[in-house]
Amino acid sequence: MSQASPGKMREVPAALVTETVARLCRDANYHLGAEMVAALRTALAREKSPLGREVLQKLLENAELARRDSIPLCQDCGTAVVFLDIGQEVHIQGSLEAAVQEGVRRGYKEGYLRASAVARPFSARQNTGDNTPAVIHTELVEGDGLRIRVLPKGGGAENMSRLAMLSPGDGRQGVVD
Numbered sequence: 001m002s003q004a005s006p007g008k009m010r011e012v013p014a015a016l017v018t019e020t021v022a023r024l025c026r027d028a029n030y031h032l033g034a035e036m037v038a039a040l041r042t043a044l045a046r047e048k049s050p051l052g053r054e055v056l057q058k059l060l061e062n063a064e065l066a067r068r069d070s071i072p073l074c075q076d077c078g079t080a081v082v083f084l085d086i087g088q089e090v091h092i093q094g095s096l097e098a099a100v101q102e103g104v105r106r107g108y109k110e111g112y113l114r115a116s117a118v119a120r121p122f123s124a125r126q127n128t129g130d131n132t133p134a135v136i137h138t139e140l141v142e143g144d145g146l147r148i149r150v151l152p153k154g155g156g157a158e159n160m161s162r163l164a165m166l167s168p169g170d171g172r173q174g175v176v177d
Contacts, residue, residue, distance in 0.1 A: 009090065015094070031066070088143070
């Protein structure tokens with residue numbers, strides 16, 4: 001991040017935040033990171049099981065189709081989690097919260113991404129239809145930069161999960177039970 005002149009604030013229009021968040025919402029759902037693609041290729045090269053090789057090949061094909069055709073990698077486009085690193089010398093011209101939420105709204109709508117977020121999850125559980133509200137994590141940092149990252153946190157794998165504390169005295173049978 002660059003350093004601002006003493007007494008000078010970097011002005012960032014809220015509209016730029018909105019535009020960036022919208023683009024990142026789409027990109028995060030369409031593009032598997034290069035390091036993940038490389039890891040899948042490495043796993044494919046090492047895999048001995050025919051079924052395992054087929055699954056890894058399908059994952060790689062899916063990643064390529066998603067990237068090429070701008071379609072979601074997964075049908076669960078997740079809860080939008082937005083990470084903001086905001087420099088102490090940055091001033092957002094407008095509401096940062098509103099800008100991020102509007103970016104998520106636009107990104108999910110324009111990207112034809114599944115909107116599965118609900119308002120008031122512990123009571124009404126009404127789908128907002130636009131994947132807001134996003135979960136926003138903000139960190140104040142030195143400098144005059146603004147870093148925005150978006151993570152679509154899927155929840156499908158957790159639908160059937162549960163947590164239990166096992167007593168060591170229960171042994172193997174406790175785990176089986």
